Every structure is written in structure tokens, then in C-alpha cells.
Amino acid sequence: MQFMLLFSRQGKLRLQKWYVPLCDKEKKKITRELVQTVLARKPKMCSFLEWRDLKIVYKRYASLYFCCAIEDQDNELITLEIIHRYVELLDKYFGSVCELDIIFNFEKAYFILDEFLLGGEAQETSKKNVLKAIEQADLLQEPRHEVL
């Protein structure tokens, strides 16, 4: 996988993960182009499209679009399920996840993704194992009082 983007129906980017080196300018350009392309597609359309020399796999969950760019020989269907498994992980962790959870706890969304996918490849597909790792980390932190 080359990158994963999460964006809202309004086109706001909520999470971006790049597994290939690109400059910021290029990242912004790709994001703009893809958000536009995907949002323009109708609901019943197929979840895959050819884009440049990549394959785009996307799926909408409530108000959020999850969009992955994979290479020619990669498997589209299993990528769809990568997306779904990630959604399940978020859902389990936050308890019925919604877009706001990802906005306010963006760092957690990144940590969970890192436990699941690394370098663009599935690292651990067991839901239990991923959540165990994240919850362990949560236990390691200590309660503090907020200093504004």
C-alpha cells in the first residue's frame, strides 16, 4: 500500500498515512485530486478505480471515506477488508466510533494504525492482539492534572 487517507464528506482530511516518500506539496496535490475524484462518485459505483498507475480502493463509513492506494499486483478485495478491520479496531477502541473521536483523538487513530499496518503491509491482523498492544500502552500512562 502506498498511502491511506481518511476524509469527510465535506472533503476535510482526517488522517493521512504515507508509506512512500513524497514531498508535502505532492501529498497535498494527491489528496486534493483524490478527495475530489472519490467524492464525485455515486454510491452504487464500484469501490475500485484506476488512478495514475495505482489502484484506489475506497469505502464510505457514515460520514467518513477511507481511501487506500495500492499497487498493480495488490489485491483489491483484501484491501477493502484492511479498511474494514481498521474501522473495527477504531470502533472497538473508542466504543462505537464516530468522526469526532478521530478528530479529537487523532493521535490514537495513528497509533492504532501503526499497530495494524506498518510500512504499508499488514503487521498484525488479529483484532485482539492489536487492541492488547494499544491498551497496554494506555495502562502505561499515568493520570495527571491538566495545566491549561
Place this chain on the structure above:
Amino acid sequence: MPAVSKGDGMRGLAVFISDIRNCKSKEAEIKRINKELANIRSKFKGDKALDGYSKKKYVCKLLFIFLLGHDIDFGHMEAVNLLSSNKYTEKQIGYLFISVLVNSNSELIRLINNAIKNDLSSRNPTFMCLALHCIANVGSREMAEAFAGEIPRILVAGDTMDSVKQSAALCLLRLYKTSPDLVLMGEWTSRVVHLLNDQHMGVVTAAISLITCLSQKNPDEFKTCVSLAVSRLSRIVSSASTDLQDYTYYFVPAPWLSCKLLRLLQCYPPPEDGAVKGRLVECLETILNKAQEPPKSKKVQHSNAKNAILFEAISLIIHYDSEPNLLVRACNQLGQFLQHRETNLRYLALESMCTLASSEFSHEAVKTHIETVINALKTERDVSVRQRAADLLYAMCDRSNSKQIVAEMLSYLETADYSIREEMVLKVAVLAEKYAVDYSWYVDTILNLIRIAGDYVSEEVWYRVIQIVINRDDVQGYAAKTVFEALQAPACHENMVKVGGYILGEFGNLIAGDPRSSPLVQFNLLHSKFHLCSVPTRALLLSAYIKFINLFPETKSTIQEVLRSDSQIRNSDVELQQRAVEYLKLSSIASTDVLATVLEEMPPFPERESSILAKLKKKKGPGAVSVNELEEGKREGGELNGGGERGDSSAIAGSNASTPSPSADLLGLRTGPPVTAAAPSAGSLLVDVFSEAGVNDDGFLRDLEPPTESSDSLLAEGPGDSDSAPPSVVSEDPATPLPESNELLNKFVCKNNGVLFENQLLQIGIKSEYRQNLGRMYLFYGNKTSVQFITFTTTVTCPGELQSQLNVQSKTVEPLIEGGAQVQQVINIECLTDFSEAPLLNIKFRYGGALQNLTLKLPVTINKFFQPTEMASHDFFQRWKQLSLPQQEAQKIFKANHAMDTEVLKAKLLGLGMALLENVDPNPENFVCAGVIQTKAQQVGSLLRLEPNAQAQMYRLTVRSSKDTVSKRLCELLAEQF
């Protein structure tokens, strides 16, 4: 306010995020962000040392601001500090910040690497994983240098925790992808393969991605993985859906791992060991069987996971292409999917079937689905699915069904989406040619193509129909008749006029017997379209007219009258004017015999593969063209358009060489500078035509000559004693060129002639000419003194890799130059592939006993091999967009070195060799150019945009080309010119 605040909930962060979300406008958001940035900056700068928690919170805020799309230029140091915190969440935020905002600041990299090193050796698995994640996320070369040795050790060490192994495997994969040279194979590699046997499914899942990537590069070293992968796969496939516990996904056992195993096997040929192979075939059969079983769940996740494995298995079956039974079963399975209610499955089935169609075992099976596929082309609502259907029809086409498929594609074209029309046109054209049994069908098909989708019919398509008609005399009469009929339509496409003009000019006589298509009727029909056409088409029509004069003497006076009219003979376009003048003169001076010889029917074109095919291959994504295809494209381009010339060096002098770029035209109509502009010999060219021997030489009628294969040698040989002079010895170590040689080189980027160098003794003048990927340079060495130069020798060398990029041959010079005399040296240059350096010219001679030695750079720059490409605004921007990979673009912003005079700029850009495109850029101040660099290995299309800013006295120059090194070099060269 936050819906959830899990874990360590940083309240300050949540408040800030809420504030941002409450901002009503972009301005308000920016204001709030600037306030926050100022606050954070003051906290970081303040005297009071911040505690870890605050640091973490502020770093996290900065990260949030960055992810919103704003620039962050501080806070890196604080993030690096967090890395060495022993509190997990602080460290975690520090690593996240570093992963997202990598900074190539070397000082920081050293600190980051230190922190990572500490964590890797901490033996604390959670810390180790964080460090590995960071390396995998950043993946920079510096990190590869620091850790590529360490990570394999962690990966295979016996006491490494499973979670660390998983991270280490994928971390190493990322480093291998970015810096393969730094990841050295070694003792660890064999142990990595055995991770396929690991008890922990997660470890296998992670490790297999690494193994697959390594196997692709070093298949032999990893080939033991095949049997391990087969037995692992077999265990998964035969397991009950609950055996694998949490690795079972919606009743499908380990779908990710299964897909990866099947993918890994695609790196290798079928297993040689019979037992292994038998076991694998059994697995594949089981997977195919399972597809027929009723689903264990109605959830789409279940069917997706199951089918993901099925498609991967089918890919493997196609990859092996050796099991007819499996291939046919795969095909039948895909056939079922073609009618599935899930759009995704229909899409994938069409895509997968495309590859099955090319296997001899399953081609026939694929063909049985033709009706379904045609139906998909007509009824699918999603254009991307229709595109797949069109691809599949193309792939399954053979002699038995070509008429049906071509007819369906033609009828689809009438309503096809604009985005896929051009490709459809090419496909129809290729199929029509490939499977034409009777050529009248072929001619009908192409003329229909032009009628239905004229705008999308590229030049290759109509060139090709002409080549075929010329080469096959059984179809010429039919072609003339059909095209004559097609031209009767009140509104016919300009491409139809081109084909009509050419074919009637050649074969109009074959239908002239019919009074309804008598010569005059034919001429009037063609001429009725004349004023509606563009200049290149008009030029073609003028050539058709002169051919008419030869074919039908009775039309002579009518045509002469047309040629004589002011609108022709005084046309503001030089090409048209020249054709009118010369044709008129030719028709009135030349005897019938001479006319008949000059305007003889075109000889057959040499047989060659269709250039359309090459174009079609290229269309499949500008980034994805393999070298092979480019080779082919180049060969095609060269053959089709390149060899339009015969004769000796005078051909080069007249720069009306036919354009070899793929967009150039067969007839040489859109050539570079017109003949008149090129040489004072426009008159003498005409004279040549009348001298007996000159008829076939190279005159203005070159336009009408068929391409020959001789173009390559044309420039390689000298005008006189061509093969006698050996090339100068090319030495390995180039002398150091004069300090000013770069400046001298820059002088010649936009011009070809001038004084290269001058001192008190010697003057070196240059004249050079380039055509396609060949160039010839004349160097004139002038002795400015009154004393002779003795032992005068010159050596041209190509330093370093230039040796493989340019082929430079120089003739030896006279070793003696008398006082005041001048000697000439010819250098032939062949551009093999794109290059950035310049060849060196070393000159040694004795003057009054003293040895003179100097080295200059020869002004051979990549732009010399440009072929201008004219294009309309729409095309320009489309191609511009196609070249959108970051490395394809090079940009420079620089101060003007010269006055910003529009005319001077234009002249320079023209001198560069590209076509200067008018009315393309919406801003009239800007300049855009297009051209194709011709090298032996490939053609490199390049687009350029120069944006002057008169107020600031600055320019912004952007170059995009299909090859990154070319963009970069052009940008460097040009930045010195303005």
C-alpha cells in the same frame, strides 16, 4: 467538546481542537492558530523548564496544526526531547511527531537516531516497537545507514518478542524498499525464510511481506520459501473456520496471510517437486471448490475475504499458465461473477478475465462469455466497469469474433464516455487491422471510426490506413470509392479530408471512369473542403492537386488557376505559399515525363508493426510504460516518420527534415522551419528536380516520398571520405576544462552557430545541425597568428557515464595550420539516451615551440535533440497533467540576467528547439513550449512553462518530462539563459 477522551486525555488539546472547529471562517481559524503558535513558542522559549506532560501537549498541538495543512517550523527539538522520556505516552507523541514531520536537518537526525538506538537496545518490547515503527514510518536513507545492520539481528534473534519481530520484519521491508543497497543479505536471510513456519500467525503475516519483496529481487536465495509457503497455505486452507481463532475473519481462516502466501508463490515458477506441486494444486482446487459452497455468512466481509483469496489463487493459476483444468475452472468461476450483483466483483472478474484471455488454455473459455461482456459494455452504470469490459473485449478478440467485437465497439463509441474514446479508437483500429481478412472491411471500419469519433482519431490511425492502402493494391479502388462517398457528407471530419486527399491523389484514377466521380468532380469535392481545413491539411490537399495534374491532365488548367490565386500563391503561411509556387512552376515547366516520374505513385511502405499498437500500449498510463514498449514505440516512431530522407549531407542543411516524433505526420507537413527559411537554396531545390539525377535526390517533394530505412546512417557518414577516417581515441581521463567553459557552453544552449572560444592565438567557431537523435558539428580552428601551429591535435572525450549516453565520433584534423589559415573538423554525435554532462574537447598544438593545451566543453546539450511538437491548449494541459509525478517536474525560480524582452525570450525559446505554443497559457505573459527529445533509446516528451514576473525581475521556470533526469537538466540549462 470531545465525544470521548480516551487514555491520557489532554484537555488543553481538546479545547484547542474545539476552538478550531468553532471557527466560522478560514481567517478566524488562522487567527486562532497563530495565537496558539505564539503561545507555544513562548512556552518553549520561556525560562521555566517545561515538564514532560506540557511538552507532550504542545508538541501534539503543533502536530494537529500541521495536519490541518499549516506549516510548522519549530518544535522539532522539543519532540526529540520527548523521545528520551521514560514515560511511554510522551515518547509515543515524540515519535509520532517525528514520523509525520521528518526533517532532514542533520543535527536533529543524529539526535533522533541516538534516541532510537537507545530504545532498540532497551530490551523493553514496547519501546523497541515504537522505535521500529518510527524507522518504518520515516524510512529515510540516514536511518537505513544507521539501522540496516541492526534490525536483521533483532528480527532473527531467538529471544525477541513476537510483537517486536513483527515490527522488525516490516521495518526492514521499508528500509529495503528505500535503500536496497544498504540492506545486506547474510546469514539472517535463511533464518528469515523459516519465519514462515513460526507458530505465531502475526509473525508469519508480517514476515511474509518482507520475504516476498526479497524473493522478487533475489529469487535463488529464497527459493526454499516455496515449499514452506505451500505447506503453510495447505494447513490454512484445510483448517476449519474456527481453528485459527482470532485470525479467522468472518468465518474465513487467515485471509490476509492466505493472500500473501499466494502472492509469494507468484514470484516463482510452479514447484518442481511433484509432492509440493500436488499439494499446491490441491489447495487451489479447494479454494475453487469453496467458491461454490453456500456462504457461511451473509456479511459482505465474509464474501470479500473469501473472494480475495479466490482472485489471488486465480492470479497464481494464470501466472503458472500450465494447468488447463484449473485455468478453465477459474474462467468459469469468473464467468459467474460477471453477472454478480456486486459491482466490485463484476469489475474484478472483467479485469482478471483479461489476463485469462491471453492464455492458450483458457482463451476459448473466455470467449464463451462474449455476450455478457458486450452487455456489460452497454449497460454498466459505472464507467470504470465499462472500461474493463472494453479491455476484455479487446483481449478476447480473435479472427472468429473480430467482426462482432469491432462492430460492438464502434456502436459503443457513438455514446462512449469522453474519457475512454481515444483508447477505444486505437483499440478498434488495431483489431481492424490485425484481423482484417478482406481489406475492404478494414477500410470501412477505419472510415467509420473517423466518421463517428473523428476528433479522437490520432494521426497514427490515419497514417496507418494510408500505409495499408498503398501496400495492398487489391483494396485501392475500393478505398478510393469509399472515401469519395464519405467525402460527400456535408460535414465531414478533417481527418476524413486528409485520408480522402491522400487516397484520391494516389488512386483517384481508379474511380475516374465513373462519370459521377470524374476527375473534375473529385477535384471539386476535395476543393470544397479546402477552406474549412487547417494549414497542414491544406498543404496535403495542395500535394494531392499536383498529383491530380499528373493523373488527369484535363484538370491541369483548373488546378493551375487555383494555385495561381492570391489566396494560395500569396498565402501568409510560408509552407502553403511555397507549395503553391513550386507546384505551379512544376506543372508549367516540367515535361509530362518528368511530371510522371516526380509524381509517380507511392512505392509500398516497408512492412512493419502497427504504430497504433505502440501508441495504445503507451496510453496505458504514462508512468507504467515498460522499457520494451518504449523501445517499440521508438522504433515505430522512427520507422514511420523518420526515414523520410535520402541523399547526402545537403539534406541536413535544409532543415525541413521530416519530424520523427510520434505526433509528427507521415507526410512531413508539419515540419520544422519551412524550406524557404532554411536555406537560400529553395530555388536550387527546384532546379534539382529538373536535373535528371536530381529527381530522386531530395527536393521539396520529399514530402511525398515514402519513408526509407536509411535515416540512421545519414548523419553518421561524412560528406566525402566517410569511412576512411578513424574516430579519435577516446581516453578515460578527461582533462580539466577551462574555468569559463561552462559559460561558453551556456552560450550555445539556444543557438547552434557562433564562436566557441577565442584567445590571442586561436579562434574556434562552431556550426552545428541536429536531426532526430543525430547531430553534426563543424569546428573551425582559425590560426590568428602569422606563425604555423604544428602537431595540432584535438581529442573529444565523453567523461564518465556520458560514454554510454552519447556516441561522439570526430574526424582527425590536419596537424598543421598555417598562419592565418583555418581548418575544419567534423564531429558526428549520436544521442543514445538522455545525458547531463557535455563532451570535452581537448586541443594541443605547438606554437613557436611552446606546447599549448586547452580543454573546452563541446556545446552539445540535451535540448539539441528536441523535435518541436505543436499542440492545442487542451492537449497541452492534458499532457501536463499526465506528467504529474513529483520527479517528473523540475522547477526553478531565478532572477532575470537579461532584459525581459518578449521578442528576445521568444527567439531564445525557439532556439531551444521546442515548439513555442501560442494561445495556450491563459496568461499571455507566460510562455509554454512542447517538444520531444529524440534519443536512440527512447523519446522523452517534455513540456515547459516560463512565467516572467516583470515587477520582481524574476522568472519561474517549470519543466515536465517523462524522465526525471531530463526535467532536471533542462531546468538547469535554461535557468542560465534568461
